Amino acid sequence: MPPSIKQVALQAGVSTATVSRLLNSPASVSAETAGKINEAIAALGFRPNFNGRNLRAGRSRTVGVVVPTLSNTVFAQCLQGIELAARTLDYSVMFTATEYRQEDEAAAVNLLLSHRVDGVILTVADASASGTLDVLDREGIPYVLTYNQPQQASRLSVSVDNRAAAHDAVAHLTALGHTRIQMLTGQFNASDRAIQRYHGYLDAMRAHGLAPMAPIEVPRHTGLTSAHLQAFSDPQQRPSALFCSNDLLALAAMRDLRELGLRVPEDISVMGFDGIPLGEMMSPVLASAVQPSEQIGEVALRTLVAAIGQTEGGAGPVSQTLAHTIRHGGTVRVFS
Amino acid sequence: MPPSIKQVALQAGVSTATVSRLLNSPASVSAETAGKINEAIAALGFRPNFNGRNLRAGRSRTVGVVVPTLSNTVFAQCLQGIELAARTLDYSVMFTATEYRQEDEAAAVNLLLSHRVDGVILTVADASASGTLDVLDREGIPYVLTYNQPQQASRLSVSVDNRAAAHDAVAHLTALGHTRIQMLTGQFNASDRAIQRYHGYLDAMRAHGLAPMAPIEVPRHTGLTSAHLQAFSDPQQRPSALFCSNDLLALAAMRDLRELGLRVPEDISVMGFDGIPLGEMMSPVLASAVQPSEQIGEVALRTLVAAIGQTEGGAGPVSQTLAHTIRHGGTVRVFS
DNA sequence: TTGAAAGCGCTAACAG
DNA sequence: CTGTTAGCGCTTTCAA
Numbered sequence: 001m002p003p004s005i006k007q008v009a010l011q012a013g014v015s016t017a018t019v020s021r022l023l024n025s026p027a028s029v030s031a032e033t034a035g036k037i038n039e040a041i042a043a044l045g046f047r048p049n050f051n052g053r054n055l056r057a058g059r060s061r062t063v064g065v066v067v068p069t070l071s072n073t074v075f076a077q078c079l080q081g082i083e084l085a086a087r088t089l090d091y092s093v094m095f096t097a098t099e100y101r102q103e104d105e106a107a108a109v110n111l112l113l114s115h116r117v118d119g120v121i122l123t124v125a126d127a128s129a130s131g132t133l134d135v136l137d138r139e140g141i142p143y144v145l146t147y148n149q150p151q152q153a154s155r156l157s158v159s160v161d162n163r164a165a166a167h168d169a170v171a172h173l174t175a176l177g178h179t180r181i182q183m184l185t186g187q188f189n190a191s192d193r194a195i196q197r198y199h200g201y202l203d204a205m206r207a208h209g210l211a212p213m214a215p216i217e218v219p220r221h222t223g224l225t226s227a228h229l230q231a232f233s234d235p236q237q238r239p240s241a242l243f244c245s246n247d248l249l250a251l252a253a254m255r256d257l258r259e260l261g262l263r264v265p266e267d268i269s270v271m272g273f274d275g276i277p278l279g280e281m282m283s284p285v286l287a288s289a290v291q292p293s294e295q296i297g298e299v300a301l302r303t304l305v306a307a308i309g310q311t312e313g314g315a316g317p318v319s320q321t322l323a324h325t326i327r328h329g330g331t332v333r334v335f336s
Numbered sequence: 337m338p339p340s341i342k343q344v345a346l347q348a349g350v351s352t353a354t355v356s357r358l359l360n361s362p363a364s365v366s367a368e369t370a371g372k373i374n375e376a377i378a379a380l381g382f383r384p385n386f387n388g389r390n391l392r393a394g395r396s397r398t399v400g401v402v403v404p405t406l407s408n409t410v411f412a413q414c415l416q417g418i419e420l421a422a423r424t425l426d427y428s429v430m431f432t433a434t435e436y437r438q439e440d441e442a443a444a445v446n447l448l449l450s451h452r453v454d455g456v457i458l459t460v461a462d463a464s465a466s467g468t469l470d471v472l473d474r475e476g477i478p479y480v481l482t483y484n485q486p487q488q489a490s491r492l493s494v495s496v497d498n499r500a501a502a503h504d505a506v507a508h509l510t511a512l513g514h515t516r517i518q519m520l521t522g523q524f525n526a527s528d529r530a531i532q533r534y535h536g537y538l539d540a541m542r543a544h545g546l547a548p549m550a551p552i553e554v555p556r557h558t559g560l561t562s563a564h565l566q567a568f569s570d571p572q573q574r575p576s577a578l579f580c581s582n583d584l585l586a587l588a589a590m591r592d593l594r595e596l597g598l599r600v601p602e603d604i605s606v607m608g609f610d611g612i613p614l615g616e617m618m619s620p621v622l623a624s625a626v627q628p629s630e631q632i633g634e635v636a637l638r639t640l641v642a643a644i645g646q647t648e649g650g651a652g653p654v655s656q657t658l659a660h661t662i663r664h665g666g667t668v669r670v671f672s
Numbered sequence: 673t674t675g676a677a678a679g680c681g682c683t684a685a686c687a688g
Numbered sequence: 689c690t691g692t693t694a695g696c697g698c699t700t701t702c703a704a
Contacts (some may be wrong), residue, residue, distance in 0.1 A: 001394065002475065004697055015675045020699055030673060050451045052697030055387040055680050058337065069416065076412035080405065083433050092447060095431045097419050111428060115386045251617040258619055278614050281587040283594055340681055351691045356683055366689060388681030391696050
């Protein structure tokens with residue numbers, strides 16, 4: 001068992017209260033006693049036990065993070081941003097993944113709450129139908145959504161404007177002369193973002209007087225999009241451009257198209273969403289609607305910490321929309 | 337303040353001890369009282385406070401994880417594997433990154449230890465010269481190294497055989513007829529793996545009677561490898577194949593080579609190390625020495641939990657070497 | 673500036 | 689099967 005504040009006090013010849021004071025507000029301890037205590041701390045290799053502290057103080061300076069998966073770079077980057085910002089602000093991070101299983105969200109949050117995290121950052125399948133968020137609301141635990149753009153204006157969130165970003169991506173395609181643009185998307189029910197992006201697609205198509213095509217919804221980015229793309233072998237059956245709801249999907253699609261003997265972008269153009277860093281290193285570069293994932297994480301953490309600060313709901317923007325950009329890339333060709 | 341075991345006890349008309357019992361060994365409580373308590377728990381929305389529990393029990397069922405960065409998919413995958421396995425075993429995960437700053441390793445571990453994690457999984461810059469590991473040893477906190485292959489046989493670790501994997505990668509190149517093979521590597525002092533891989537390179541070159549070339553050491557995978565590759569414009573000055581110490585570096589190199597007007601693999605072949613999933617989706621496929629990152633994480637966690645189980649050092653393999661594979665890919669051409 | 677004392681939520685003897 | 693009790697490490701009044 002590691003040394004406790006008690007042993008330090010004994011060794012330094014002071015009371016535990018004084019040791020505690022040195023730890024928490026060093027100014028309130030005389031230089032002399034401080035010296036003795038510090039010696040004792042060093043000698044014993046004392047390290048404060050946060051469990052004791054948290055128990056007593058009722059806060060833990062720890063935040064919980066729930067993401068769908070770390071296999072998608074986007075969330076890894078976001079977590080990276082969260083952790084970095086957390087370290088700056090002296091917060092610790094407990095982390096959980098749900099593997100896109102909506103039913104695991106509640107369990108994840110419950111676990112975090114048992115650890116008495118001061119707040120939670122999460123990306124849920126569907127922000128407008130999430131019992132998990134209701135729990136958080138009820139218990140009065142501050143939380144910040146990432147990537148989700150909730151309808152309820154009351155919920156703190158950090159994301160890009162998914163609909164607008166998708167619109168801009170599709171507009172980029174139309175600007176290059178594409179008219180037959182189809183959307184390839186992950187399961188709508190696993191991601192409210194996918195739905196918003198689909199709306200953005202519709203917006204853009206309508207705005208340009210183009211006929212929207214039925215979206216192709218694939219199960220998982222396991223990469224098995226082939227079955228859905230078979231029809232593309234027939235030039236009549238395929239769009240000139242494929243807009244994918246995320247970059248991983250775009251990459252999988254490109255691979256499968258290649259297998260079908262189709263060339264990107266000669267036979268079909270592909271555009272993604274997310275702007276994962278690797279897309280920019282490939283050749284051709286993957287065109288994409290870029291969201292600043294690491295920054296999303298960083299802002300989310302700062303927002304959360306601010307919310308933790310003020311017990312009662314207060315100032316500060318609620319729904320934060322970060323700027324997206326459109327990355328031009330060789331996977332999209334000029335069509336005329 | 338959320339309800340405590342005390343309020344549950346009051347509401348159910350039993351003692352706190354009984355509530356605790358229901359929580360920890362339900363079998364030891366009569367069905368009748370169990371019913372009453374469960375009702376009270378539900379009514380109050382009670383959730384056990386792990387801080388109290390941990391304080392009392394002296395263990396937290398929480399593990400700490402320290403990785404260099406999450407920007408490298410490899411570590412994200414590993415963390416993913418850790419988290420998944422942890423959830424299975426009812427453990428929670430606290431996570432920290434060091435951004436490859438060796439001096440941050442100690443701080444990270446100290447923080448985790450203050451949280452009284454039961455054990456730590458980490459990837460350090462240099463396992464054989466890490467004060468951090470010494471601290472862990474001294475305090476008797478179980479830990480498992482990932483990716484690092486420590487010299488000290490006493491330290492638990494999970495990795496591939498870096499040297500052998502690098503050897504196999506280079507042997508693959510020689511088998512394809514390459515003789516002028518050069519290594520491009522990250523900073524040796526930021527990664528002991530890089531050194532081991534370099535040794536593997538040397539092994540393979542010597543084994544095939546080839547003259548090793550001086551390794552090119554680049555600062556960071558910021559992607560700025562260009563400066564180091566300038567000389568390659570001259571066909572006399574460039575190797576026929578470039579073996580990179582990791583896939584990110586390989587990708588950056590390929591991009592920079594392209595910028596120099598060189599074609600991969602026609603003008604120069606490129607091989608990586610790690611086997612990141614995206615390498616397989618690209619065209620051409622990135623040839624690489626593949627390590628099972630998610631599995632490394634999973635095995636590390638199981639190993640750690642086992643170590644936590646037995647207070648005193650015990651059975652079980654210490655240095656676990658998982659199998660690597662060589663991924664053939666279009667970034668390497670047959671040279672003859 | 674310091675100490676004494678109470679208590680955060682929980683578990684683990686020990687009785688009964 | 690259940691209750692009583694003590695105490696894990698720490699902070700925080702309240703006094704001195």
